[in-house]
Amino acid sequence: MTQILAHRGFSAAFPENTMKSFIEAEKAGADGLEIDVQLTKDGEVVVIHDEKVDRTTNGIGFVKDLTYRDLQRLDASYKNKKWLTKEPIPAFSKLLEWLTTNTLTCNVELKNGIFPYTGMEEKVISLIRHYKLEDRIILSSFNHYSIVNCYRLAPEIETAPLYSEGIYMPWIYAQSIKSKGIHPKLIAAPNEIILRAMENGIAVRPYTVNKEKDMQRLFEVGCTAFITDNPVKALEIKEKRPR
Ligand code: G3P
Ligand code: MG
Secondary structure: OOOEEEEEOOOOOOOOOOHHHHHHHHHHHOOOOEEEEEEOOOOEEEEEEOOOOOOOOOOOOOOOOOOHHHHHHOOOOOOOOOOOOOOOEHHHHHHHHHHOOOOEEEEEEEEEOOOOOOOOOHHHHHHHHOOOHHHHEEEOOOOOOOOOOOOHHOOOOEEEEEEEEOOOHHHHHHHHOOOOOEEEEEHHHOHHHHHHHHHEEEEEEEEEEHHHHHHHHHHOOOOOOEEEEEEEHHHHHHOOOOO
């Protein structure tokens, strides 16, 4: 059964990467979440997509130049016109603590492609181990050096490289970096690639899948999972499908 992972939480309806969007994704019936993490100036792992706080909050500046205390003063719902209640930028630990109360899968995307965030992988892994969530987390990144480092640090946690253009026989590439999955941009995930990867034991979770026709295709082909802004729409389509 194709799993539905809520991209930045239920971000089609709630402020992205906030506890509100995670809680609403779980309530809606999503199988899991996709979230993004960055590192603050004082070394706290926080859940936010961009290197800068400008797009999603009422603050300005790079996450790496702000302390966790600075970030706590910001409102991560400020730029979301559909949502009026203040929402904090979550500490990664807060999200993990909440995950212990449910059964969601969580794809943690390490946003270390622009700034390397020395030590971030160690911190992320140590927190996952602290909450004993190793078997419910998938670590992904566009930085494939980081994927290899995550495997070296924690071979018990699944990893998956993210990519946006075609890779030749990506299942072989995934195996070569010890990943059990691949996270291609939807355009790089035609059915033949999905099927060959899955036949070779590699899970495929394309992003970001928001159109009905694309969801239908992925359900039809039996893709492992897909990452969507709108888990409610995906579930409606899934439930209407013949069994
Ligand atoms: O992990 C899938 C997707 O989130 C990758 O792109 O920019 O939305 O983090 P982005
Ligand atoms: Mg992401």
